[in-house]
Amino acid sequence: MFTLPQKDFSAPTTCLGPACMQDLGSSHGDDLEGECSRKLDQKLPELPGVGDSAMFSPDTSYLSSRGRMIKWFWDSAEEGYRTYHMDEYDENKNPSLSQSDMQRVEPSLLQYADWRGHLFLREEVAKFLSFYCKSPAPLRPENVVVLNGGASLFSALATVLCEAGEAFLIPTPYYGAITQHVCLYGNVRLACVYLDSEVTGLDTRPFQLTVEKLEMALREAHSEGVKVKGLILINPQNPLGDIYSPEELQEYLVFAKRHKLHVIVDEVYMLSVFEESVGYCSVLSLERLPDPQRTHVMWATSKDFGMSGLRFGTLYTENQDVATAVASLCRYHGLSGLVQYQMAQLLRDRDWINQVYLPENHARLKAAHTYVSEELRALGIPFLSRGAGFFIWVDLRKECEKEAVCVIMCASVKYNIRGPALIPRMKTKHRIYYITLFSIVLLGLIATGMFQFWPHSIESSNDWNVEKRSVRDVPVVRLPADSPIPERGDLSCRMHTCFDVYRCGFNPKNKIKVYIYALKKYVDDFGVPVSNTISREYNELLTAISDSDYYTDDINRACLFVPSIDVLNQNTLRIKETAQALAQLSRWDRGTNHLLFNMLPGGPPDYNTALDVPRDRALLAGGGFSTWTYRQGYDVSIPVYSPLSAEVDLPEKGPGPRRYFLISSQVGLHPEYREDLEALQVKHGESVLVLDKCTNLSEGGLSIRKRCHKHQVFDYPQVLQEATFCVVLRGARLGQAILSDVLQAGCVPVVIADSYILPFSEVLDWKRASVVVPEEKMSDVYSILQSIPQRQIEEMQRQARWFWEAYFQSIKAIALATLQIINDRIYPYAAISYEEWNDPPAVKWGSVSNPLFLPLIPPQSQGFTAIVLTYDRVESLFRVITEVSKVPSLSKLLVVWNNQNKNPPEDSLWPKIRVPLKVVRTAENKLSNRFFPYDEIETEAVLAIDDDIIMLTSDELQFGYEVWREFPDRLVGYPGRLHLWDHEMNKWKYESEWTNEVSMVLTGAAFYHKYFNYLYTYKMPGDIKNWVDAHMNCEDIAMNFLVANVTGKAVIKVTPRKKFKCPECTAIDGLSLDQTHMVERSECINKFASVFGTMPLKVVEHRADPVLYKDDFPEKLKSFPNIGSL
């Protein structure tokens, strides 16, 4: 039906697309993903019910040629949408992420709006983009145009930027729908920039876009007589998922500027970067755009928010002509007022987006992505993927056999052999194969509730294959009978004697590197295996290590070596031969820096408490150490893993009274212990339960999961959840797997095993989660336990469960905790703290650790440094300086000159004062400059003071400083403010009225510790600092939040309320009290509370006055007589 025009066969190296109107005859479909040249003579998909194939014939008489083409695009896209509609929103199966507060109709929204979009929406968009694109300066709402989706935007931009027949450059492969977007209305075409699917030349990754390639494509287009007007960049790239680095972006932009090209940067996947590590940067985050007038950024909600039905897209351009022209087209593409309102609501809800939506969305994307990659990996299909977007780029060429280049392979991709390429038709079986494969891939992506296609193909790489082997095939090593045996363990080993720390060298990340020896099978002279090759748990353990950050595959860089010789269970070992096997490891060297994991040490009859295999200096992570065998600070005591952990799911049970007070569920106990326990049961009746093996159960396999008392059968380990305390007795071995089951059940273990070193006791505080009772006190166990208060028991139950979750529940947890302990010994200054090891997450969240926790009253002699922030009010500034200099404890005065356009007055003009005066000039007029930890600040106390606070007396300031000395960890200030909860508006409100409470002090005049300057500058959470600088307001509220949050303490307001600025001012303290000011300040409080995730400010009802303030006492005898007047 279609014959390809001859020129397509002689495929030029450019793939300048046909101007769509002229070449209609030969223009036919591809998938949604684009293609520049039409080289495929494939038939259109003949899926029944999709479109009407009868209607699709070149000579349909109802339509113009343009109409025919437009209709064709409809048909070709329909298939994808059908699949999409099959996976609709479902409350349970495919829940969507949205909030309900967006439904609202206001009459004004029903009127015509500004075609660019309502101002409120554009403001939100500007704020939203400023935040998420991390723009250096806040973006301006007048540069924003909103319209119904990215497609309209492409089409509008193409129409206003190009003449018909002109072209845009676009790196290929690219999102194919762009072809129609720019073509249907604007009659603009695309000129491809070919990328190599292989790493060649200077490239460092497949499909790398370089300026050379851009130049070449531009030249080629010119040589064909096509005028190129712009460059389209999609970042993150669709469909490669590639991300351009800021440097690369800069290069492309410079290239465009050189050739006066517009750059359309489509960042529609900006928030779908689910791998943090790829380091995505928006073009708007660049410090300076080379050609801001020709750079146009677009974003839409269809991808990042999965809201393709809402139709919302936005353009940000500094070029007002372009913005206006596009806005003019918005008459046809504009948004309804209702949608605009809803969009504004959505974009405003930064909390929900940050804390709920994005994490969940990224997690889902990642899950889908992992699923697909794993399927592909299993099928052995090479693919390329980056951590962004919805794509996985698959190479199916191998699947399509030699002669067939799959349909999805874009001929426009440049291959190794340049020149004519024969593209035969695809065989049916290939197509079936392709469709099957395609469905698998699609299935995974559908899980995200969105859809995308990815055609084209790429190179394979051996690195993408994960090695898969069989345990049966491991190489065999024969150990001669006389091969060397290591010496027995050296009991005097310590880290500083037996451990070679030089191997760990200097590592900037303070992380040890662990090497795992390759698995081998050891046999003796007679070919008899030394042990089982490897157990499931040991394999899991080694896998966990190899997946962790500790792992290295370079034996020369390793600090710790883990043999793959499985010694978890000594029972399965031949001691001597295992030792010989260890000794022949390539880096054995007397076992230095080797780590052995053992859970079941010793053997009958005397059951040693440490592994009996001679191991010389090797570290032992052992599951049953006693004080006699444990080398403190060298060995690591680990739990005995309970395989039940993986099998049985015991949901966490809240603390509280349980049915049994004390349970013993161990079997095979020594008769003496059992007698003791049974005596307890007799004495205390129902509350004590002693269980044993079930003798009458027929099925042997199940008996592990059953326990019996007389004839009553109990499920194990579920029964443990019924008990408050659970006995963990020594068996032949000290370490018992039951400890893990007990912790999992949230039952407090009562450990009766003298001299047992509890698991991870080096870092875990077992007093918080267990009761240790000496064996000889076993008969008193009940009374000992009864003396524990209920509150403490509940605490212990929570702690027990937390220990299990964090350190016991899987082999992986055990392995990583062990490595962390060793790591902390080697890099002690980077070690994890007691709290991090032991506090359950709930405690970590609720507690405050004041950075200035030591009660310390600094000596008065040190004095304080006054920091005056000024812009240009020199006269007022000088007055403030003169006033402040009268304060006896002032030791230095620092003027922060925040005006870049004007020099500070000459030295001679400044007031002469008795203390050093320094002027610091700032690079930018930012409010945060006031809180910078300048080197000039030598005192601990800092007085922040505005250049117009002239009414504070010297007595007041001196008294303020003395109050600060008593409260050095607080903000001590003069004007006090309050935050209130506004029940009507459901948000926080700022209050400056005469109230009985205070929760903030203004830093227009406040003392505080200089450490808070460091915190403000370097540790301020979220984007608060930028926000403050952008809004030129609320730096003081931010400081109040910060200090209250880290210290958990309230501010101290000093002295009565009075005027601070000028006597004539009518307002109470001269601060502008107009409505907008209050609204802005309230806004700040709400914003900061959302960033902090809590309201840290504390409300108090007191202020500090001198002891004799307003007392009936001779004024002249008072230390601070001049307080509070005015």
Added chain:
Amino acid sequence: MQSWRRRKSLWLILSASWLLLVLLGGFSLLRLALPSRPRPGAPQGWPRWLDAELLQSFSQAGELPEDAASPQAPHGGSCNWGACFDTSKCRGDGLKVFVYPASGPISETHHRILASIEGSRFHTFSPAGACLLLLLSLDAQTGECSSMPLQWNRGRNHLVLRLHPAPCPKTFQLGQAMVAEASPTVDSFRPGFDVALPFLPEAHPLRGGAPGQLQQHSPQPGITLLALEEERGGWRTADTGSSACPWDARCEQDPGPGQTQRGETLPNATFCLISGHRPEAASRFLQALQAGCIPVLLSPRWELPFSEVIDWTKAAIVADERLPLQVLAALQEMSPARVLALRQQTQFLWDAYFSSVEKVIHTTLEVIQDRIFGTSAHPSLLWNSPPGALLALSTFSTSPQDFPFYHLQQGSRPEGRFSALIWVGPPGQPPLKLIQAVAGSQHCAQILVLWSNERPLPSSWPETAMPLTVIDGHRKVSDRFFPYSTIRTDAILSLDARSSLSTSEVDFAFVVWQSFPERMVGFLTSSHFWDEAHGGWGYTAERTNEFSMVLTTAAFYHRYYHTLFTHSLPKALRTLADEAPTCVDVLMNFLVAAVTKLPPIKVPYGKQRQEAAPLASGGPGPRSKPQAAAPDCVNQIAAAFGHMPLLSSRLRLDPVLFKDPVSVQRKKYRSLEKP
């Protein structure tokens, strides 16, 4: 010809490319055809085994629970807590310690240490009733070493306390005795059994002790990073730059002139480098701690003091001496936040456990008591944050939120109610007006009347909605601070029957206390001062611009201070208070100040009554000689504490709108301002 040649070269190129293609392609095909085997030596990740599911578990299903048991305790060459200590004698009231009296003449220090232990709450005079028998061996210089005592019993339940290192050769077998000695070597130390002590210099003060040297929280900007120990007991500070100089022997011979400062007794630097080999390194450790200089220990071969309970990672850095550059880099890059925390912790630990011999001994006993207590021992938080385990008694509670000190760390808040405890002294009138005023407070939970009076209890008490309990006291002043079990709230409003307060005052004072639950919040104040003329402390109850004590005849404080007053103060001090009743106020203020290291808080008190009030400085005692008795108290108590803990404050906390020029109607505590 030309074209032929061109064609020929084309053919050549073509065939060459074919050859190349076959070679390369064939090779790669070959590789594909053969199953990939691990190439020896090539770096490989740990593989995913195809048959991982088929691997056996490390233990058979039955094996874990089926161990045959053999209950005999293992026997090794040394002791541990479970095997060698008999806790059965320690039931009941905790650790009771018997100290062997010295045989023969002893030094003054020895004598004073014995006296100090005898004055402590642990002490008992009966060896039979004691749970721990303590053998003091410290008079090294005299050559007198203690001989085997009578009740030795193979050393069971004995603690041999060696304050100074290795004075005696082992004259008798230690057997099962625990050893508390200075800086034991890690090899001989039995964790969880022995106790590691700090290395105390000869002249270490017996009690009180010098406070920490840290004057400010964060280091000065210009302060040197590192101080190094010198041979002759001093320190020198070194500008380390980036070299490994401090570890390099050559460096010491040629210190740059401007770079080092020699011979300081206390280091003035952020970090103090202590290499762990020489025994005196341990004494340097204590110096650094006192100076607030973060100790950096290079592979110490000795056990850090009280390592069983003190989390040294919060105050010191123990690093490997073999990686000097790494350590130096880590110090240089350490964040200000971490430095700040470490420095403060050094000071806290110094003040809490090391500044005097008495503290060291008490800490040792407290460590042993914690072992005996098991689950009711101090939680780690109590040991490792101010005020420390000696001042936060685990007999009071093991839940940190019951104490006034840890609300922030625990994310809890002080309770919203208080109990009023009214002491009725000799005149013996039921304080009706006072009860009404207090009962009017919305925060009041109960009223307790402590009847400490010769008169019989009155039969009727005023009608209040508040639960009222009458306690018949023992007519002793120190009864006022007894931890009565009937007190159910954390906050106590301590009152004297003659005090007069308004409801408004009570309400406001309580709200203030909630912000400062660890301090005393009072209405009337007095001060101490140094009296040059008499060379001692003076006391005044006159109104001045500053104060250091509040009168407990009307003050809020946490109920924990009753426990502390009754159980931790030496008996002698409580007797002193009983004998001179005016002292009880001073004593309580000393106690709280010693714990908090902060001054008390004053809130406003009605003016009129202030002048007319019989609420004189001395509290409940006869009003005739308060001024005379008080200075004496201050001096005696200060001597017993070993230092002066009181601190002065120059501020008073008033309601936010107190006496502001605004309508009284807007003020919450308006009656505070009524004339």
